[in-house]
Amino acid sequence: MRGWPVTLTEGSVGLRPLRHRDAATWRELRVRNADWLRPWEPTNPETPLFRSGLGPYLSMVHTMRREARQGLALPWVVTYDDRFAGQLTIGAIVWGSARSAQIGYWIDRQVAGRGVIPTAVALAVDHCFFTVGLHRLEANIRPENTASRRVVEKLGFREEGIRRRHLHIDGAWRDHICYALTVEDVPGGLRARWLAERRQAFPRRT
Numbered sequence: 056m057r058g059w060p061v062t063l064t065e066g067s068v069g070l071r072p073l074r075h076r077d078a079a080t081w082r083e084l085r086v087r088n089a090d091w092l093r094p095w096e097p098t099n100p101e102t103p104l105f106r107s108g109l110g111p112y113l114s115m116v117h118t119m120r121r122e123a124r125q126g127l128a129l130p131w132v133v134t135y136d137d138r139f140a141g142q143l144t145i146g147a148i149v150w151g152s153a154r155s156a157q158i159g160y161w162i163d164r165q166v167a168g169r170g171v172i173p174t175a176v177a178l179a180v181d182h183c184f185f186t187v188g189l190h191r192l193e194a195n196i197r198p199e200n201t202a203s204r205r206v207v208e209k210l211g212f213r214e215e216g217i218r219r220r221h222l223h224i225d226g227a228w229r230d231h232i233c234y235a236l237t238v239e240d241v242p243g244g245l246r247a248r249w250l251a252e253r254r255q256a257f258p259r260r261t
Contacts, residue, residue, distance in 0.1 A: 058186035
């Protein structure tokens with residue numbers, strides 16, 4: 056796939072491909088954040104369990120690398136100050152006349168609220184639109200997940216309605232709000248727009 060593998064950075068925030076040697080760090084973060092993430096995580100037998108060993112992580116990396124080679128996904132680690140802080144995946148990529156994909160992410164609670172995920176999403180969106188060649192990106196989020204909804208709303212994703220019983224999460228089929236962006240929505244790039252808005256909201260003091 057054009058534009059993969061790739062590492063992207065903006066200040067202290069980065070996106071890089073998953074590595075096998077991330078396994079122990081990944082497991083520690085998932086265990087420590089289990090209660091915080093569980094209400095939003097899809098319930099899927101193929102998804103590694105929070106308190107699993109390293110085997111499921113290595114299987115996940117193998118699967119995601121294969122999907123990346125096939126042009127079906129872009130699986131990134133989110134880094135903050137060069138440390139593993141979460142994941143961001145562009146998945147369910149459809150080519151042909153659609154050129155669309157879905158975006159999902161999670162972040163270590165210890166670094167939440169610092170603009171890490173919005174910055175990472177902006178980097179990923181620009182790469183998908185202007186390098187990979189996608190046209191539309193969706194984020195489907197549970198209505199109750201206010202923190203995740205704030206991320207996409209701050210970035211200017213459009214709310215396009217409810218997807219009833221969209222995913223099986225935390226033991227039941229859950230409704231999701233569909234948010235979306237197309238390349239026409241960010242002609243100058245989402246990263247530049249997001250950084251400009253942050254500078255306006257938090258001007259540097261001299």
